[in-house]
Structure formats: structure tokens, C-alpha cells
Amino acid sequence: MDPDPNKPEELPSNSANNSHGSTHPPSPFPDEVIEKVLSYINSHKDRSSFSLVRKDWYNAERWSRSRLFIGNCYSVTPEIVARRFPRIKSVTLKGKPRFSDFNMLDWGANVHSWLVMFAKVYPFLEELRLKRMTVSDESLELLAKSFPSFKALSLSSCDGFSDSGLKAVASHCRNLTELDIQDSISEDISGTWLSSFPENFATLEVLNFASLNSEISFDALERLVSRCKSLRVLKVNESITLDQLQRLLVLAPQLVELGTGSFLQELTPRQYEDIESAFSNCTSLRVLSGLWEATSLYLPLLYGACFGLTFLNLSDVALQSGEFAKLPVHCPNLRRLWVIDTVEDKGLEAIGSSCPLLEELRVFPANPYELDPRLGVTERGFLAVSQGCRKLRYVLYFCRRMTNAAVITIVQNCPNFTHFRLCIMNPHQPDHLTNEPMDEAFGAVVKTCHKLQRLSVSGLLTDLTFEYIGKYAKNLETLSVAFAGSSDWGMQCVLDGSPKLRKLEIRDCPFGNTALLFGHGKYEMMRSLWMSACNVTIKGCTILAKEMPRLNVEVIKDEDSDDNQADKVYVYRTVAGPRQDAPPFVLTL
């Protein structure tokens, strides 16, 4: 069992007495030894296991834990956390369920009540990392003013904040080393926050504002970069031009990670040379992203910096296959590559030929709503990469056609997949050569890839796929399913097998109450279950909620669905009870 680290577990000691009671055997180790051992244990899962052994170990662990990880902000309350862990310096909090990301629910996961508690009990907080949470300006202002030692703020796929919140952070966090905003969903942030860093502020090491769409003062940025000698990560937004970028690179040749701004600008030969040499001087550069609107005319500017690159993120620039195909040969050390499917199979073949060390490939669709199978990439490109890149272990592949045979070959070439996320974009799409379901493809994946932790399935799939998954995917932790399966049996196979399953997200599948209720014992061992557009009803959910008081069962109904239909169901384990901040469209059963 993988216990939630924040659950106040039933303590194994057989007495509620103090730890020196006569029925409680003395600790085999003195406290100093326990503390020393604990100082080497950093994973929260390991610390959790440690804390379950004995009451005094539980206490030693809770006093020495400094990093907090909460995978579901509703699984526990700030009060419970504060009571158990008195000395936290770093917090990671995740909020909304992933499938809600694709449909913009205004659902909750507001960080404010957490910050209020942290301000009270963790005045020495240094780091806050949030994912899929709502963060208001008020919250950022509270953060900025409450933690004098605050160092690192990371907001990934968060929303709710604007310029004034960021201004507060910039102005008041005197020791800030990291401001990392990824995939922000904020619409209209003006750019004045960047100018709010004090003139003598120089501690920044990480600055990422690539996803904030606003003009910032280049002047302020330039001064900031020149002051911050330890800057190693700089990701600017599209408003920064090429020649501005050149000036920044001259000031910060020590950069390890760079996100460029717009890569389209008419350049004089002199400017071109200057930029080329600026890139060549960045000898520590390992990660490159941005490159908005880059074309084959400007990509060669990068060549001087490509040799050492380990991660190239081209998901912001739709390169055509011809333009892109010349690039991989300059990047022999690439481990991770993200591209848009405009590079087509030909581009992927170039990767297969030139990047033998590649471990991760993500191919995003340029136009996700276009169903024409001639667009984008196919099984050919995936095959080509698998042939040349035998170390591949992470793939996210959006395509419009695939075959069982290709996938079988791919996993034979690359048996070390830990993350296999295949998205055949047309729902229910069969093998395009044989017209059969894609069951054998995913069967091969789970049979061959013993280390598989994360799997997303797609295409026409019957219950057989899920039989395979339940039977073979022994290390699977996250499973995403859409438009698949034939009956409840499919979901039951997964719930019955897959002992390490933590997150299950399902949409548009013919799974109903029988399957939902079959897993009732399992859900407490998991972080969460998401089911939308399936055959689950409110009655079924109510039964589940009644039987399992330590699960929250939340239902969101669509506007025009019939009364008993549970259109979106989110089930998660919690020690916090039903949440108090659910918006009116969320029914907590």
C-alpha cells in the first residue's frame, strides 16, 4: 500500500501511552542515529514508510521533514498539515484534476487558505511550487509579505493572477532566486511587474516568463540580467526580439537554459554575425526553447550552441519538415525533444538518424481539430525514431493514424518505455491498415515495457486492451483512457490488476456503475479517479460515497443531461472530508 504521506495513519504502537510506557519496547537506535538516517531520506514516499514503523520514528520524521509534497490539495487540510509538520521550508501543491485542464472548469483549488496557514506556521518558508491551482493577486501579495526568506516560486498551469501579484513578489522578495511561470493561463497581464525588481536586487538564478503575453520593459530586463551574475535559466516571452536577445546573451553567457523570444526579425549581416557569435559563446547551454516564428533562415544562428544541447523544445514553432530536417544533425547529444507535427515523418526520420541518445520525444498537433489523416505524423515517423533512438523511454505522440504492427515493432526496438502516451486523435480510429482494434498495440506495450509507469491509450479499443493492462502493467501508476472499451469488464480488469495504480482518468467510455463500484476498495489506495461522459449515474456515485467515507465523490452535471446522469465524476481519497469551497455546479455526495 502506498500511503498518503499526510494521512495521520493508525500508529503501529499498541498504546496511546507515551513512548516510554512499559508495553512499548525501547527504540533499537538512539535518537541521533535516527536523525542521521533521516537526513539521507528525501523522498516523501520513503519518509512516509519510515514514519509508519514506530511512534517515535513518526515523531522524529515529522520534526525533521522540510519538504512537503501534496499531490491533491483536497486530500488534506492546511490545519492537519500544520499540526503534523512543524518545520517546512518547501511546499509542492497540486490542484485540479488533469482532464479538467482541457475544458476550463472554474472548479476550485485556490491556494489562498494554504498560504494563510503557511504564513502562520511556516514563517521560514523558502519554496512554493504549484500546479493547476488558482493563485490570486491577493495570494501573491500575502506570499510576498509573509516570508522573509522566500526564494523560489514556481507556477505551472496556474491561473488567477495578474500584474499586481507579480509586482508584489518582485518588489518584496529580497532573496528571490527563482521565478518560474510555466503555461500560465492568465489572459491580460501587463508587463510592468518586471520593472518592480529593486535596483540592487541581484540574486535571481531562474527567470521564466515565456508564457506571459505582454510587453515588458527591455531596459529593466537588461539591467536585471546584468546584475544577476548567477542567472542560469532565462526564458523570455515573444515580445523580446532577436537583437535584444543578443544583448542579453552577451550579458549572460553562463546560461544553462534559454528560452528565446521572437526569432523573426530582419537582420543586417552584422546583426546576424553578432547573434551567431553570442550563441556560440553560450558554452554551458543545455536547454533551448521559444524560437517563435523561427524559419530555416534563422535556425542556423543556433548551430554554434547546438552541440551541447540536451533538451530542445520546439513546441512553439511550427517548422516544416524541410526546415527542421537540417537541425538534428547539429544536436547529437539531444536527450529530450519537443516538436510540432508539421515536421512530419521526414523530420522524425532525421531525428532517428542523428540523435542516438534521445530519451524523450513529444510531438504536438499543429491543428488538433483537423481530422485529415494526411496531416502531421504517422506510424512511419514513430517507427523511424524508435529504430534510431533505442534509449527512448518517454513518448507523447499525437497522430491521426497508427497500426498495431508499428507499435509492436516500436516497443521491441525500445523496451524501456516508462511513459507511453499515444494519442490517435480521431476517436475510435482502428488500425488503418487492417481496420482492426488497436488492442494488440497496447498489449505489446504492457507486455514488453516492464518499467511502464504512465500509459495513455487511444484508437479503437475493446475490453481486451484492459485485460492486457490489468494483467501485465505491474508498475503502472497513471492511466488515461478515452473513447475506449466495450463494457464494465474492461475497467474492472484494470482495477483488479495494476497494483501500483494511482491516477485513473477516463472519458467517453462505456463504463458504468458496476465498474465504478467494483473498484471501491481500490480508490483509497489511489490519488484519484476521474470519469466523464461514461455511463455512471448519480445513484451509483451516491452508493460509492456512502460505502467509502474517506473518499470524496464529486459530480458535475452538464446543463442539458438527464437527472440521474453523472456527467463528470471525480473521486479522491481524503482525510479532510468534503470540501467547503465547491462551486455550486459541483455536487459532493
Added chain:
Amino acid sequence: MSLNNQLESEYSGSLKTELTLGLPGGAQAPKSAVKRGFSDTVDLNLYTNSEDEVNVATHTQPPPAKGQVVGWPPVRSYMKKKMMTVNCKYVKVAVDGAPYLRKLDLQIYTSYKELLVAFQNMFTCLTICNVIANESKIVDISNGTEYLPAYEDKDGDWMLVGDVPWNMFVESCKRLRLIKSCEKLKLMKSSASLETSSSTSC
């Protein structure tokens, strides 16, 4: 009592929701011979919530049926916004009196004529009436209301569609609006962004 027994006792007979393997939301309804009035069009559950999810590409040739499903493919909102600007130029299309917006990819069309046909396909109650050689009007035949296509350009000014060469139009158009003819004067006076007009009929 086991959970499954409980379940059965809750149901007298099987209340299973009808299983559909078809795409939720469905493909676009074929154009019927009888054109509906605008208010009827509004009631149709055309794809999903009115906001950014909607994407109808219409061509002068009959398009492949594009079933648009909510939140699918699973491209994050942020990634989607990035994708939208790649190789396409989506603009919002508003119609006076309608409570929701649609979106068009201007790059699919090569002329104003095609754009008008797109409006006709998108709002199935509207028809193009060629009144004079250069001036095409869009009319809701159920009640005779005339609409003029207008657009907001890069400078924030509202202009009538058709005044500038097509490519220039695509380049500068930020969003489109089908305004009722009688509202035209009001529109031209204020070049500030237009509020959704009230349903005063003309």
C-alpha cells in the same frame, strides 16, 4: 449487503444509460432545405460552450464532417492557444442579437466571396443576397433582417468588410461582427470596441 446487490435494489430493472459510441456533441447537422430562424439556430447544441472550443472550418466545397468534441484531443488550454496561432488565423465572429460567438480561420479562405459563404454555412438561417454587383448582403430570411459584415482592424477601428484587398484584410482583421444594417451608423460613429448590442429589432 454487497455493493452490487445494493446497486440492483436501487434499480428496478436496468436503468443503464443508452450507450452511444458516437462522438458526443455529434457532427454538424446537415443543412436542411428549410432554413431555420436565427433563434432556432441558437437553441441547437452546436458543439460545446460558446467560448474558445468552437471551431468550424467551412469551405466552399463541402467540408469533411468535423466532429468537434469537448476537450479533445487532450491538448492543454495553454498549448491550444499556442496551436491556434500556428498556420491559422482564428477570429471571433459575433452576430448582433446572438448570445454566443463562433470562430473562423481566415486563412482557409481566399476571397470575400468565400467568407460570405462561410457565414452562410455557419449561421444556417442566413443567406447571401446579391443586391448590387459589388455589394452582397446577408439576410435572415425568416424575418428579413439584413446584416452587414464588419471587422475590427489592428488599430481598433471598425470597418466594413470588403473595402481593402483580401490579403490586407486577413492581415489586419482582429474580429468579425455581423451587424444589423440599421445599426450601421451607430457603429461607424464609435470606433471604440463594440458592446454586444441589445436586442432592439429594426
